[in-house]
Amino acid sequence: MNAKKVLAKTYIGLVLVILYAPIVFIAIFSFTEAKSLGNWTGFSIDLYRNLFTGSMQNSAGLLSALENTLLIALIASVVATFLGTVAAIGIFNLKGAKKNTMNFLNNIPMINPDIITGVSLFLLFVFLHISQGYVTVILAHITFCTPYVVLNVLPKLSQMNPNIYEAALDLGATPSQALRKVLIPVLRPGMVSGFILSFTMSLDDFAVTFFTRGTIGLETLSTYIYADARKGGLTPELKPLMTIIFLFILMVLLFINIRQSKNTEKK
Amino acid sequence: MIGNDKIINIEHLSKSFDGKKVLDDINLYVKRGEFLTLLGPSGCGKTTILRMIAGFLQPDEGVITLDGKDIAGLPPHMRPLNTVFQRYALFPHLDVYDNIAFGLKLKKTPEEEIDERVRRVLKLVAMSDYEDRDVSTLSGGQQQRIAIARAIVNQPKVLLLDEPLAALDLKMRKDMQIELKEMHKKLGITFIYVTHDQEEALTLSDTIVVINEGKIQQIGAPIDIYNEPVNCFVADFIGESNILKGRMMRDRRVAFLKHEFDCVDEGFGEDVPVDVVVRPEDIYFTTDPAKCQFTAKVNSCTFKGVHYEMWVDTDTGYELMIQDYDPYPVGSEVMLYIDPDDIQVMKKERTDNSFPAKVTGEGKVEFLETEFECNTEGFEEGDDVTASIRFEKVDLLDHEEDADLTGNIVSILYMGNHYHLTVKTEAGENIWVDSNDIWDKGDFVGIKILPEDIKLSKATQGNE
Numbered sequence: 001m002n003a004k005k006v007l008a009k010t011y012i013g014l015v016l017v018i019l020y021a022p023i024v025f026i027a028i029f030s031f032t033e034a035k036s037l038g039n040w041t042g043f044s045i046d047l048y049r050n051l052f053t054g055s056m057q058n059s060a061g062l063l064s065a066l067e068n069t070l071l072i073a074l075i076a077s078v079v080a081t082f083l084g085t086v087a088a089i090g091i092f093n094l095k096g097a098k099k100n101t102m103n104f105l106n107n108i109p110m111i112n113p114d115i116i117t118g119v120s121l122f123l124l125f126v127f128l129h130i131s132q133g134y135v136t137v138i139l140a141h142i143t144f145c146t147p148y149v150v151l152n153v154l155p156k157l158s159q160m161n162p163n164i165y166e167a168a169l170d171l172g173a174t175p176s177q178a179l180r181k182v183l184i185p186v187l188r189p190g191m192v193s194g195f196i197l198s199f200t201m202s203l204d205d206f207a208v209t210f211f212t213r214g215t216i217g218l219e220t221l222s223t224y225i226y227a228d229a230r231k232g233g234l235t236p237e238l239k240p241l242m243t244i245i246f247l248f249i250l251m252v253l254l255f256i257n258i259r260q261s262k263n264t265e266k267k
Numbered sequence: 268m269i270g271n272d273k274i275i276n277i278e279h280l281s282k283s284f285d286g287k288k289v290l291d292d293i294n295l296y297v298k299r300g301e302f303l304t305l306l307g308p309s310g311c312g313k314t315t316i317l318r319m320i321a322g323f324l325q326p327d328e329g330v331i332t333l334d335g336k337d338i339a340g341l342p343p344h345m346r347p348l349n350t351v352f353q354r355y356a357l358f359p360h361l362d363v364y365d366n367i368a369f370g371l372k373l374k375k376t377p378e379e380e381i382d383e384r385v386r387r388v389l390k391l392v393a394m395s396d397y398e399d400r401d402v403s404t405l406s407g408g409q410q411q412r413i414a415i416a417r418a419i420v421n422q423p424k425v426l427l428l429d430e431p432l433a434a435l436d437l438k439m440r441k442d443m444q445i446e447l448k449e450m451h452k453k454l455g456i457t458f459i460y461v462t463h464d465q466e467e468a469l470t471l472s473d474t475i476v477v478i479n480e481g482k483i484q485q486i487g488a489p490i491d492i493y494n495e496p497v498n499c500f501v502a503d504f505i506g507e508s509n510i511l512k513g514r515m516m517r518d519r520r521v522a523f524l525k526h527e528f529d530c531v532d533e534g535f536g537e538d539v540p541v542d543v544v545v546r547p548e549d550i551y552f553t554t555d556p557a558k559c560q561f562t563a564k565v566n567s568c569t570f571k572g573v574h575y576e577m578w579v580d581t582d583t584g585y586e587l588m589i590q591d592y593d594p595y596p597v598g599s600e601v602m603l604y605i606d607p608d609d610i611q612v613m614k615k616e617r618t619d620n621s622f623p624a625k626v627t628g629e630g631k632v633e634f635l636e637t638e639f640e641c642n643t644e645g646f647e648e649g650d651d652v653t654a655s656i657r658f659e660k661v662d663l664l665d666h667e668e669d670a671d672l673t674g675n676i677v678s679i680l681y682m683g684n685h686y687h688l689t690v691k692t693e694a695g696e697n698i699w700v701d702s703n704d705i706w707d708k709g710d711f712v713g714i715k716i717l718p719e720d721i722k723l724s725k726a727t728q729g730n731e
Binding site: 161163164166167168169170171172173174175177178181182185186188 | 321322323342343344348349350352353354355356357358359360369370373374417418421
């Protein structure tokens with residue numbers, strides 16, 4: 001019995017170590033000055049200072065990549081949240097085979113390899129003669145984010161009392177008031193998690209962005225880091241940047257989890 | 268309090284879903300201030316009527332007027348009606364106060380007035396201390412009270428209630444019934460109430476509208492519906508009853524149970540087949556041979572709380588249910604009589620199955636989307652005819668092989684010595700069957716009709 005317990009704990013520990021070792025590794029080595037990865041030359045926060053004061057090489061490029069990334073993620077996830085919510089309401093109101101088909105069609109883009117999505121979007125844009133750049137990247141990101149919003153909003157719809165919308169109309173709300181005052185507040189938790197998921201999906205996308213950004217030199221964080229790493233080693237200041245991004249994502253996740261457990265407590 | 272004017276008038280209302288007619292030519296009116304109940308089994312169309320009054324559905328045909336004005340073009344939010352939904356449909360993101368104030372806030376009612384009116388209805392539904400509670404923390408009964416409060420705070424002209432008590436347990440339901448009735452008295456608002464629970468309908472209503480298969484069966488006060496059902500469906504659906512085949516001999520004289528009885532019904536004609544209903548509490552025991560109309564042997568006796576329920580076998584081979592305050596031992600011979608007042612005679616809705624048919628060849632006829640063999644003497648191929656089959660000549664089989672067509676049993680009526688079954692065929696037509704075998708509602712059956720039992724006649728107008 002005891003040996004079993006020890007074994008189980010060791011196993012889970014091992015899994016966690018393997019999962020988190022790379023991140024911890026980056027975080028630790030962000031606190032040293034060494035140019036090449038894996039060399040520890042004493043504790044230092046110089047890399048952080050360089051990152052924030054801009055005294056690193058090509059800091060302007062990094063800054064603009066960061067800006068692009070955030071802007072694209074924001075626009076794409078806002079639009080995807082809107083489109084996804086509307087689509088979810090539509091799918092929810094379908095019946096039988098049509099509903100199943102739509103659910104199935106919604107799931108395919110999520111399991112489709114990014115590289116295929118990227119290449120096919122690239123071909124589509126070329127075919128349609130849309131000059132590639134900001135617009136195409138945002139369109140592409142909306143495309144792969146929307147199904148995730150649908151997936152997050154649908155369960156909220158099925159939990160919802162089907163008469164709620166009618167009850168609002170019955171009490172004198174116009175259809176648009178019923179939507180704003182009742183339907184959207186009830187669906188909001190699903191929309192928020194769909195939005196956050198879209199935002200993080202967009203943030204970390206590489207393949208789709210790479211194929212749809214065209215040749216105008218548009219860089220997001222992922223393409224910037226990729227290019228930087230190919231150009232002769234990773235710029236050391238990227239290590240603290242990644243650590244910060246990781247902590248940011250961690251905080252968002254904690255926030256979602258706390259909110260969810262609060263919601264379930266209420267019920 | 269009940270005025271004579273009609274607040275809602277419905278004429279020739281029809282509705283189909285996917286080509287299936289769910290409401291067929293509904294005509295009824297609701298008097299100002301009355302408590303009207305739409306009563307029927309599930310799927311009979313009663314909720315559809317309510318939803319059309321509320322404006323969530325548009326009628327295919329027919330007119331609904333409110334205070335004399337056609338409301339067809341009016342969307343739900345413009346109608347001065349409010350609904351209490353079956354599963355409450357409270358807004359989960361708002362607390363009790365904001366749920367109730369929802370309608371008033373939309374109408375831009377001044378804050379003090381909202382405050383005052385919300386407090387007043389909360390008091391009315393006995394939920395005064397619950398203003399700030401989250402609706403998800405309330406019990407089913409409490410949520411139902413809030414749903415009612417949310418509707419009546421808007422002072423609707425008519426309050427629509429869609430099976431509001433169906434989700435509550437029995438005790439709670441009884442309490443809420445009394446409270447609803449009180450509320451109706453206090454508010455003076457017209458109530459239209461939908462339920463499948465006949466007891467609830469009898470308890471609450473001023474008027475009951477009995478609906479089955481999209482058609483109104485009977486409209487009347489609870490006592491009239493109970494005492495004078497117009498057909499077997501109503502008699503069977505409301506209360507317990509003994510339904511029997513009978514024959515009207517002449518005015519005030521009817522034969523059933525192979526005996527003749529005095530009754531109070533007139534105008535059926537002489538020697539006409541009818542259906543007869545006798546409520547189980549209206550069959551009396553007697554020890555006086557002069558009063559005795561027929562004898563029977565007690566077959567079973569069960570204590571039901573207030574009364575005893577007994578099944579007896581009559582001297583002529585029928586089974587009857589009798590309710591009495593005194594028990595009679597099983598196996599004993601008893602003398603029975605029925606008062607003329609307590610015999611309800613009903614016109615027979617049908618005496619046999621008749622279907623529009625087409626002769627498709629020598630000895631072949633088609634009806635119910637099926638080809639049957641029968642004697643077609645005297646008819647030509649292509650003739651439109653009426654095919655009649657007596658109820659007892661339709662055979663039901665528990666398998667599909669050998670069957671001419673298949674269907675499901677949709678209703679069962681016990682007629683004292685046999686069952687009268689309604690079987691819905693796959694084409695959606697009804698076949699009526701008299702059978703001694705015991706079937707269950709919903710059973711899938713094969714239907715077999717022998718060639719010699721199909722009688723053809725010239726097609727007449729108006730048959731079905």
